[in-house]
Amino acid sequence: MRPRVPLTIGVAAFLALGAAIAVPNIASASATLGQHAAARGKYFGSATDNPELTDAPYVSILSSEFNQITPGNTMKWQYTEPQQGQFSYGQADTVVSLARSNNQSVRGHTLVWHSQYPSWVDSVPANQLLGVMRNHVTNVAGHFQGQLIHWDVVNEAFEENGTRRQSVFQRNIGDSYIAEAFRAARAADPTAKLYYNDYNIEGLGAKSDAVYAMVQQFKAQGVPIDGVGMQAHLILGQVPSSIQQNIQRFANLGVDVAITELDIRMNLPRDAAKDAQQANDYRAVVNACLAVTRCVGITVWDYTDKYSWIPSVFPGQGAALPYDENLNKKPAYTAIHDALAGTTTPTTPPPTSPTTTPTSGPGACAATYQIVSQWTGGFQGSVTVRNTGTSAMNAWAVRWSFGAGQVITNLWNGSVTQTSANVAVRNAPYNGALAPGASTSFGFVASWTGSNPAPASLTCGIT
Numbered sequence: 001m002r003p004r005v006p007l008t009i010g011v012a013a014f015l016a017l018g019a020a021i022a023v024p025n026i027a028s029a030s031a032t033l034g035q036h037a038a039a040r041g042k043y044f045g046s047a048t049d050n051p052e053l054t055d056a057p058y059v060s061i062l063s064s065e066f067n068q069i070t071p072g073n074t075m076k077w078q079y080t081e082p083q084q085g086q087f088s089y090g091q092a093d094t095v096v097s098l099a100r101s102n103n104q105s106v107r108g109h110t111l112v113w114h115s116q117y118p119s120w121v122d123s124v125p126a127n128q129l130l131g132v133m134r135n136h137v138t139n140v141a142g143h144f145q146g147q148l149i150h151w152d153v154v155n156e157a158f159e160e161n162g163t164r165r166q167s168v169f170q171r172n173i174g175d176s177y178i179a180e181a182f183r184a185a186r187a188a189d190p191t192a193k194l195y196y197n198d199y200n201i202e203g204l205g206a207k208s209d210a211v212y213a214m215v216q217q218f219k220a221q222g223v224p225i226d227g228v229g230m231q232a233h234l235i236l237g238q239v240p241s242s243i244q245q246n247i248q249r250f251a252n253l254g255v256d257v258a259i260t261e262l263d264i265r266m267n268l269p270r271d272a273a274k275d276a277q278q279a280n281d282y283r284a285v286v287n288a289c290l291a292v293t294r295c296v297g298i299t300v301w302d303y304t305d306k307y308s309w310i311p312s313v314f315p316g317q318g319a320a321l322p323y324d325e326n327l328n329k330k331p332a333y334t335a336i337h338d339a340l341a342g343t344t345t346p347t348t349p350p351p352t353s354p355t356t357t358p359t360s361g362p363g364a365c366a367a368t369y370q371i372v373s374q375w376t377g378g379f380q381g382s383v384t385v386r387n388t389g390t391s392a393m394n395a396w397a398v399r400w401s402f403g404a405g406q407v408i409t410n411l412w413n414g415s416v417t418q419t420s421a422n423v424a425v426r427n428a429p430y431n432g433a434l435a436p437g438a439s440t441s442f443g444f445v446a447s448w449t450g451s452n453p454a455p456a457s458l459t460c461g462i463t
Contacts (some may be wrong), residue, residue, distance in 0.1 A: 033333075034067030034104075036340035040290060043068040043105060043297035044340060047261065050074055050091045052307050053098065057327055062303065068149075069099040070107040070260070070299050077117035080140050084120050084132070087139050096147055107260070107299065108144060110152040110197060111137050112181045114167035126172035133169060133177065134184045141188035150258065152197040152229055153185045154178045160200060162210035178214070179223045186224040197229030197260055203240025204430045215253055229260035232285060233301070236266040236274060237380050237443050239281045241413050242430055244288035251294035259289055261301040263320035264332070265310045270319045279335035282322065286339040364389025365434070367398045367460040371452070379406075379452055383425070384441045385460060387434040395432040399424045400455035406448045414442035 037044035045068025052058055062069070073079065074091035081087050099106045112133060124132050141151060157165055157178055164170050169177045178196070185194050196215065201208040211228065218225045228250050240246070247257045264281045266274045289295035302308060304323040311318040322333040368384045387393050402421045414425045431440045 031341070032065045032067075033337060033340060034065060036337065037297065038067055040340060040342075042289070042295070043299075044336070045069055045104070045107070045297065045299040046303040047072040047109075047299060047301045048095060049302070049307070050094060052302075053094065058304065058306070059098075061323070061327060063098070063102045063104075066104065066303070068105045068107065068297060068299060069095060070109050071095040072109070072302065073116070075108055075140070075144075076110060076113065077121070077136060081136055082118050084124075085135075087143070089140075089143055092144075096144070100147075105149045106147065107258075108141075108148040108151040108192065109260075110155040111140060111185060112153065112169060112177070113155040114157075114165055114169070117168075122168055124172075129169065129172045130177065130180060133173070133181060137181055137184040138188045141185045141192070144192075145189040146191055148189070148192045150193045150195050150227065150229075151185055151189070152260065153181050153194045155197045156199065157196070158198060158201075158207050158210050160207050162206040179218060179221070182218070182224050193226035193256065194224055195227040195229045195256075195258065195260075196225060197231065199231040199233050199261070201228075202230045202232050202234070202243050202246065202259075204242040204246050208246055212250065212253070215250065215255060219253055219255070225255060227256035227258060227296070229258050231261035231301075232259045232263075233261060234264045234281065234285070236264055236281065237277055237382060238412060239264075239284045241440055241442075243285065244291050245430075247288060247292045247295050251292050255294070257289075257292065257295045259285060259295070259298040262298055263301045263308065263310060265314060265317045265320040268316055268318050274319070275331045278319075279331035282332045283335040283339045286336055290339065364391075365393060365396055365460040367458040369400065369454055369458055371454065377449065378409075378445060378447050380443065380445050382441055382443045383458070384439055385427075385434070386439040387436055390436055392436065393432075393434050395427055396434065396460060397424060397426045398458055398460050400458045402455060403453050404448060404451045406446045406452060408444050408446045411442060411444040413440070416444070 031039075033044040045066045046062060047070040048062055049072040071092050074095065079091060080089060096106055121129075121132070137153070154177075157167070157170070159165050164175065173180070182194050185192075196211065198207070198211060201211050215225060215228060217223075230247070250257050262282075262285060264278050266278060286298060289298055300321055303321055304325065304327055305319050305321050306323075306325040306327065308318060308320050310320045322330055322336055324330055364387065366386050366388050368386075370382045370384070371379055383398055385396050385398060400423055402423065405421070408416055408418050408423060411425065413431060414428050417424045425442060427440075428442075431442075434440060
C-alpha cells in the first residue's frame with residue numbers, strides 16, 4: 001500500500017500554499033474560478049471520472065481552473081468493495097493523486113447510497129447488514145484518512161415527500177442507519193468533515209424540511225454531522241427563489257453547506273436566449289452561496305458538456321455545464337467568474353417577447369411577464385411580483401388571460417388555477433411576504449399552438 005500523504009486540507013490550507021498557487025486580487029479578470037473562490041474563502045471545483053483522465057486537453061483545464069475535485073464514481077461501493085471484504089482503491093487513488101499533484105482538495109463521494117452498490121449487499125441477512133455497512137465505511141474512510149476535506153457519508157436517503165427512501169439499508173437496519181454511518185465515518189477519519197448529500201433540497205419544501213429536521217435531531221443527539229450537500233441538479237430558469245434562505249437556515253443549525261453537484265440543464269438545441277438564462281441561473285446559485293458564510297464551496301458535476309451525465313438520463317436535454325463539448329467557455333462560465341470576482345456587470349438578459357408591467361392594482365403591487373425560452377409546442381415563462389406600496393404585504397395574487405389558447409402544465413414558486421384562458425397565481429407559503437420595494441418571482445412551463453403572444457395585461461393584488 002502506498003503511503004498516505006495528506007492532501008491540502010480546506011480553504012485555509014489552500015490559501016497558505018503561497019508561491020505554489022498565488023491567490024489573486026479579487027478583481028483580477030485573468031484569475032481562475034478556483035483562485036477567485038479561494039480569495040472569497042471558498043472553493044470552486046469539478047467532479048471528474050477516470051475514463052476522462054486520458055483526455056489531455058480536458059485534464060489541463062481540470063487541473064488549472066479548479067481548486068477542488070470530486071471523484072464522480074470510483075469511491076462508490078461498487079468500485080471500492082466489489083466483493084464482500086475485498087476492497088479496491090486503485091481508480092479512486094488515481095483521482096486523489098491527480099488532485100494532490102495540483103494542490104486541489106478532494107471531496108469523498110459516497111460511502112452509503114441506495115444505488116451503485118454491488119449485488120451481494122442485497123443478499124446480506126438483515127441482522128448482519130449494520131455490521132457490513134460499518135465495516136465498509138470503516139475501511140473506505142480509513143483508507144483515505146487525512147486525504148479528503150469532506151465525505152458524503154450518506155446520499156439521497158429521502159423521497160420527495162420527505163419520507164425515508166426504502167433502500168436496502170432503511171428496510172433492514174431502520175432509521176438509525178444514517179447516524180450509524182456517520183459515527184463509523186468519524187471513527188475512521190476524524191479530520192474529514194462529514195456530509196449528508198441529496199438532490200431537490202436546494203429550496204424550501206417537504207424534502208429539505210425532512211433533511212433539516214434530521215440534521216437538527218443529529219445535532220441535539222451528538223451525531224457527528226458537519227455539513228449538508230445540496231446537489232443542485234437544476235433546470236433552466238428554475239433556480240429556487242428560496243435557495244439562499246434555505247442555505248442560511250441549515251447554516252443556522254451549526255453545519256456547513258456545500259453545493260455539491262451543480263449543473264443546469266436545458267432543452268436542446270442551445271441558443272443565445274437559453275445560454276443567457278443559464279448564465280443568470282449560475283450567477284444566482286453562486287451569489288446565494290457567497291451570501292452565506294457557512295456555504296463553503298461549489299462543485300459542478302463535471303465542467304464540460306462533453307462528459308455530462310444529463311443527455312443519457314434526460315433525452316433531449318443537456319448543455320448543462322459552464323464549458324461546451326469542445327471545451328470552450330460558455331456565458332455560464334463568465335457569469336460564475338464575475339460573481340466570484342465580485343464583478344457587478346450582469347450578462348445580457350435573454351431576448352423575450354414584450355413584457356407587460358401594469359399599473360399597480362389592489363395591494364399596491366405590480367407584475368412583469370417574461371418569456372424565458374420557447375420551443376415547438378411549448379415555452380417557459382417567468383413573472384416577477386414587486387411590492388410597489390409603502391407597507392409590507394403578506395400575500396399576493398397575479399391574474400391574466402392568455403390570448404392564443406396557451407395552457408400552463410407546470411408552475412413553481414406559486415399555486416396556479418387556470419380556467420380556459422384565465423390564469424390566477426397565488427403565492428407559495430414561503431414567498432408571500434414582501435417588504436416595500438421587494439420582489440419575488442414564479443416560473444412555469446406551458447403549451448402553445450399557432451402563436452404565443454404575451455398577455456395584454458396583468459393585474460396584481462393581495463387577494
